Amino acid sequence: MKVLVPVKRVIDYNVKVRVKSDQSDVDLANVKMALNPFCEIAVEEAVRLKEKGIATEVIAVSLGTKVCQEQIRTALALGADRGILVESEVALQPLAIAKLLKAIVDKEQPDLIIMGKQAIDQDNNQTGQMLGALTNMPQGTFASEVKIEDGKAHVTREVDGGLQTVALNLPAIVTTDLRLNEPRYASLPNIMKAKKKQLDIFTTEELGVDVTPTVTTLEVEPPADRKAGIIVESVAELVDKLKNEAKVI
Amino acid sequence: MSILVVAEHDNSSIKVATLNAVAAAQQIGGDIAVLVAGSNCAGAAEAASKINGVVKVLAADNAAYEHMLAENVAALIAQIGTQYSHILAPATSNGKNILPRAAALLDVSQVSDIIAVIDAETFKRPIYAGNAIATVKSTDSIKVITVRTTGFDAVAAEGGSAATESLDIVADAGISSFDKEELAKSDRPELTSAGIVISGGRGMQNGENFEHLYKIADILGAAVGASRAAVDAGFVPNDMQVGQTGKIVAPDLYIAVGISGAIQHLAGMKDSKVIVAINKDEEAPIFQVADYGLVADLFNVLPEFEQLIQQ
Numbered sequence: 344m345k346v347l348v349p350v351k352r353v354i355d356y357n358v359k360v361r362v363k364s365d366q367s368d369v370d371l372a373n374v375k376m377a378l379n380p381f382c383e384i385a386v387e388e389a390v391r392l393k394e395k396g397i398a399t400e401v402i403a404v405s406l407g408t409k410v411c412q413e414q415i416r417t418a419l420a421l422g423a424d425r426g427i428l429v430e431s432e433v434a435l436q437p438l439a440i441a442k443l444l445k446a447i448v449d450k451e452q453p454d455l456i457i458m459g460k461q462a463i464d465q466d467n468n469q470t471g472q473m474l475g476a477l478t479n480m481p482q483g484t485f486a487s488e489v490k491i492e493d494g495k496a497h498v499t500r501e502v503d504g505g506l507q508t509v510a511l512n513l514p515a516i517v518t519t520d521l522r523l524n525e526p527r528y529a530s531l532p533n534i535m536k537a538k539k540k541q542l543d544i545f546t547t548e549e550l551g552v553d554v555t556p557t558v559t560t561l562e563v564e565p566p567a568d569r570k571a572g573i574i575v576e577s578v579a580e581l582v583d584k585l586k587n588e589a590k591v592i
Numbered sequence: 593m594s595i596l597v598v599a600e601h602d603n604s605s606i607k608v609a610t611l612n613a614v615a616a617a618q619q620i621g622g623d624i625a626v627l628v629a630g631s632n633c634a635g636a637a638e639a640a641s642k643i644n645g646v647v648k649v650l651a652a653d654n655a656a657y658e659h660m661l662a663e664n665v666a667a668l669i670a671q672i673g674t675q676y677s678h679i680l681a682p683a684t685s686n687g688k689n690i691l692p693r694a695a696a697l698l699d700v701s702q703v704s705d706i707i708a709v710i711d712a713e714t715f716k717r718p719i720y721a722g723n724a725i726a727t728v729k730s731t732d733s734i735k736v737i738t739v740r741t742t743g744f745d746a747v748a749a750e751g752g753s754a755a756t757e758s759l760d761i762v763a764d765a766g767i768s769s770f771d772k773e774e775l776a777k778s779d780r781p782e783l784t785s786a787g788i789v790i791s792g793g794r795g796m797q798n799g800e801n802f803e804h805l806y807k808i809a810d811i812l813g814a815a816v817g818a819s820r821a822a823v824d825a826g827f828v829p830n831d832m833q834v835g836q837t838g839k840i841v842a843p844d845l846y847i848a849v850g851i852s853g854a855i856q857h858l859a860g861m862k863d864s865k866v867i868v869a870i871n872k873d874e875e876a877p878i879f880q881v882a883d884y885g886l887v888a889d890l891f892n893v894l895p896e897f898e899q900l901i902q903q
Contacts, residue, residue, distance in 0.1 A: 354720070359723075360720040360721075360723040360724060362724050369719075369720060369723075369724050436701055437692070437702070438695070438696060438699075438700070438701045438702075441696055460837075461837070463720070463721065464719065464720060465719050466704065466705065466719055466720070466721065466836070467702075468688050468704060469692035469695070469702050471692075472662065472666075472689065472690075472692035472693040472696070473692050473693065473696035473702075474696075475662070475663070476666060476692075476694070476695075476696035476697045477696055479767070481663050481765070481767040481768035482662055482663070482689070482693065482768075484662070484688070484689045485685065485688075485689070487830065500685075500689075501830045502685040502686075502773075503684050503685045503686075503831060503839070504773075504775040504831055505774050505776045505830070505831045506773065506829075506830070507659070507770075507772075507773040508770075508771035508772050508773065509768055509769065509770055509771060510768065512767045512768065521820065521824070521837060522823070522824065522830065557730060557731050558701050558728050558729070558730045558731075558732075559728065559731070560726050560727070560728050561714070561727045561728065562726070562727040563724050563726050563727075564724070564727075565723075565724060565725070566722055566723065566724070566725055569880075569881050569883075571880070572867070572879075572882050572883035572884055572885060573883070573884060573885070574879070574884075574885045574886070574887060575884055575885065575886050577886075578886065578888075578893050578896040578897050578900060579896075579900060581868065581884055581886050581897070582897065582900040582901060585845070585866075585868070589845070589866045589883065589884075591788070591866050592812060592845065
């Protein structure tokens with residue numbers, strides 16, 4: 344079974360985000376970038392399927408400028424077999440990304456697509472579901488467990504009330520939640536090996552997709568500050584404040 | 593303008609999240625229709641018809657919609673969606689699962705998780721785990737939007753008298769099916785709509801110690817939440833997680849117990865009206881957002897707190 348893993352380059356999750364003074368965007372100059380944590384979980388899940396003998400090939404795909412090759416190499420170091428970069432100078436929005444991924448799916452014909460449920464920069468949580476619509480594949484979003492049995496993907500999903508398990512015909516799309524697995528660290532030999540793995544590059548024009556954005560960001564501002572509170576000395580004082588000052592209990 | 597709101601419901605009643613989404617629809621302005629897709633969902637459809645400000649209820653009652661499978665419900669929304677200028681759903685796990693699929697079927701973008709309406713095509717939404725707020729404008733012919741429920745005060749559940757229309761569209765994609773579900777059973781209020789939330793973190797040390805929080809919650813009529821660290825450690829189930837990727841809450845009172853206050857957790861609760869932090873580490877970042885901080889061992893604090901609030 345061939346597994347496709349779309350991955351995204353984002354700000355490292357440990358970096359404190361700051362808004363630019365002209366409020367046009369957040370400041371990404373000289374900021375550490377990394378593989379989106381949910382994408383890392385997706386790569387790990389695909390590699391584990393390969394180690395179990397279920398997957399035969401794992402292909403990592405990223406979309407964006409040339410520097411996204413770094414994140415593809417990270418995925419290759421974690422165990423993906425080869426990479427694809429769809430190069431675009433235009434900042435891509437989820438629908439355009441889903442259309443570009445559909446073009447890659449048409450070429451590669453994967454049996455399973457595993458991807459992060461959201462990226463920690465734009466927090467959209469859309470692309471997997473959109474790719475499902477465009478390819479007419481079923482989707483198992485927010486997955487905490489994936490089992491491939493009797494020709495189906497049985498996906499346990501983290502939902503508001505608890506857990507839900509759905510059975511999906513293959514080919515299918517899985518989007519990962521935090522508890523699906525704990526990703527491994529890439530070893531130095533594997534990082535070296537990753538540099539030699541195949542990486543193909545396509546342009547958005549070659550894939551025939553119009554990537555013009557339809558949602559424009561007018562302004563980015565910092566969130567409202569909370570004003571500093573007070574430290575109380577005892578439980579009695581806390582309860583008194585909650586009852587008589589804040590009047591919330 | 594005409595707006596379709598996709599209802600969050602349990603077939604017999606409407607969830608509060610639907611009322612928050614209707615509130616966002618009212619701010620956009622226009623005739624508001626509510627879609628109730630489910631199985632044996634006449635009760636939910638009747639409840640939807642009473643929501644204040646709703647002019648029409650569309651009831652799609654079919655086994656294909658029983659478990660809100662995205663493949664089926666998104667196809668239904670896409671079929672009827674072309675008649676609307678806006679399609680809204682609360683950003684619940686159902687809304688987040690279904691609506692982007694419907695948007696792509698309609699060949700339009702989605703604006704996720706809005707917290708404010710500026711005008712019919714301009715909205716505010718948090719990005720980078722709430723560390724920045726973006727104002728975005730959509731030029732799509734149909735605006736598909738998920739609504740962060742804490743951003744909009746719920747409209748009244750009563751007072752309306754909308755006409756109900758039955759839809760006989762059966763969109764059964766036949767590519768997915770329901771296996772099973774394990775839903776938490778609790779008599780406490782739901783996390784996302786509770787007036788008071790008390791949450792525990794890694795400092796709780798194990799699942800049994802959450803009993804302290806349950807007892808206090810039952811006295812206050814509160815819901816109980818948890819940090820990602822507590823869920824990852826297996827103390828409590830995933831549906832209790834508050835944070836960027838868990839539930840977003842904004843109660844009148846949020847009590848954080850043994851929670852350090854990672855950015856991802858703050859993203860899920862910092863819009864609460866009053867925040868209390870109880871932590872023995874005075875350097876914990878949670879104190880920077882707390883209105884009242886108590887630096888102490890939670891195992892000493894909780895029994896005394898329980899006793900004092902009963903008086």
